[in-house]
Amino acid sequence: MTLMAAPPTTDARSPVKATKVLAVGSQKGGAAKSTTSLYLATRFAEYLGGTEENPVVGLLDRDVTSKNLSEMLRLHPEMVRPGVRLLPGKELPGASEGLRLVVIDTPPGIAAIDSLKSADLLVVPVIPSQQGAVNLVQYLRNIKGQRVSVSPHMRLLALLPAAVRNTKLHREVLATIGDIAGTYDPPLPMLPPVPLRTAIEEWNLDAHEYDAAAKELFEYARI
Ligand SMILES: Nc1ncnc2c1ncn2[C@@H]1O[C@H](COP(=O)(O)OP(=O)(O)OP(=O)(O)O)[C@@H](O)[C@H]1O
Ligand SMILES: [Mg+2]
Numbered sequence: 001m002t003l004m005a006a007p008p009t010t011d012a013r014s015p016v017k018a019t020k021v022l023a024v025g026s027q028k029g030g031a032a033k034s035t036t037s038l039y040l041a042t043r044f045a046e047y048l049g050g051t052e053e054n055p056v057v058g059l060l061d062r063d064v065t066s067k068n069l070s071e072m073l074r075l076h077p078e079m080v081r082p083g084v085r086l087l088p089g090k091e092l093p094g095a096s097e098g099l100r101l102v103v104i105d106t107p108p109g110i111a112a113i114d115s116l117k118s119a120d121l122l123v124v125p126v127i128p129s130q131q132g133a134v135n136l137v138q139y140l141r142n143i144k145g146q147r148v149s150v151s152p153h154m155r156l157l158a159l160l161p162a163a164v165r166n167t168k169l170h171r172e173v174l175a176t177i178g179d180i181a182g183t184y185d186p187p188l189p190m191l192p193p194v195p196l197r198t199a200i201e202e203w204n205l206d207a208h209e210y211d212a213a214a215k216e217l218f219e220y221a222r223i
Contacts, residue, residue: 018095019058020223021102023119023154027142028135029108032125032162034061034069035200037105040123042081042205043214048100048223050083056100058087062115063107072203081205092118101223113142119151121221123191125162128173136180156184157220160213161193163200191216 024037041059050056059080061070073079073086080086087093092102106115116122124139126132136159147154159181164170174193181188192212194200199207 019092019097019099019102020121020221021092021104021119022121022123022157022221023104023106023116024125025104025106025112025116025119025122025139026124026126026135027108027112027139028126028132031108031127031132031135032160032194033108034063034105035203036123036125036160036162036194036210037069037103038073038079038203039200039205039210040214040217041084041101041103043210044101044103044218044223045081045083047214047218048083052082054098055083055085056098057084058093058097058099058102059084060087060090060092060102060104062090062104062111064090065107065109065111069105079203079205101221112139113146113150116143116150116154119154122154122156123158123160123217124156125160126177127163128161128165128170128177130173133173133176133180136177140180140184156188158189158191158217160191160217163196164193165196189216189220 024033026033037059041057045057048056070086093099104119106112126136159177161174161177178190181190194209194213197207197209200209
């Protein structure tokens with residue numbers, strides 16, 4: 001009688017991908033992608049208990065045209081908080097780096113969709129404007145059309161209203177964006193809006209305006 005091979009244990013299965021990849025994307029220029037990438041990376045590193053010796057969140061700048069985020073961080077290394085690591089180049093690091101999460105800052109325009117390559121999760125910041133709402137619809141359509149070739153398993157987590165002012169125009173556009181989110185299939189959550197603040201414009205990482213959105217997104221992301 002031949003002995004049957006024991007069924008594979010959990011450890012013998014193909015390894016679980018340890019590092020999640022969250023892209024911050026929009027095809028609109030100046031939509032707060034880089035700002036959002038930096039604040040989310042900073043807050044998520046805090047939630048995950050990252051330290052100087054043990055960074056847990058990598059920040060990858062795929063905006064090759066302006067590179068504003070990585071250039072700014074190279075000039076101001078103190079803005080890369082303990083727990084966060086600015087990654088070189090455009091490609092994801094190997095699993096051996098031990099990061100729990102990589103946040104990708106993506107470019108606007110024609111490279112927007114390609115730069116989502118290998119992302120597991122996506123959050124879309126939107127600064128309220130009529131043009132922003134039009135761009136959002138196009139972007140969501142492009143993602144649906146090209147997801148299979150770019151990142152087939154990517155989950156679109158939420159929209160994030162950013163640089164929001166308490167004006168009639170912003171309230172109206174936010175309602176439109178809410179409709180776009182609600183009629184998406186499946187419906188998209190809208191994160192708590194990040195208000196327009198000088199502290200955010202000046203990249204004060206201790207400012208609390210991103211906290212509520214970051215907490216909620218962290219729960220959706222299940223990192
Ligand atoms: N909540 C906010 N309050 C005040 N200013 C903000 C806020 N969010 C973003 N900004 C400002 O808006 C401008 C555009 O933001 P950011 O550079 O993050 O956009 P982007 O989408 O990365 O732009 P690009 O498409 O050029 O890469 C910046 O000057 C930034 O400081
Ligand atoms: Mg940018």
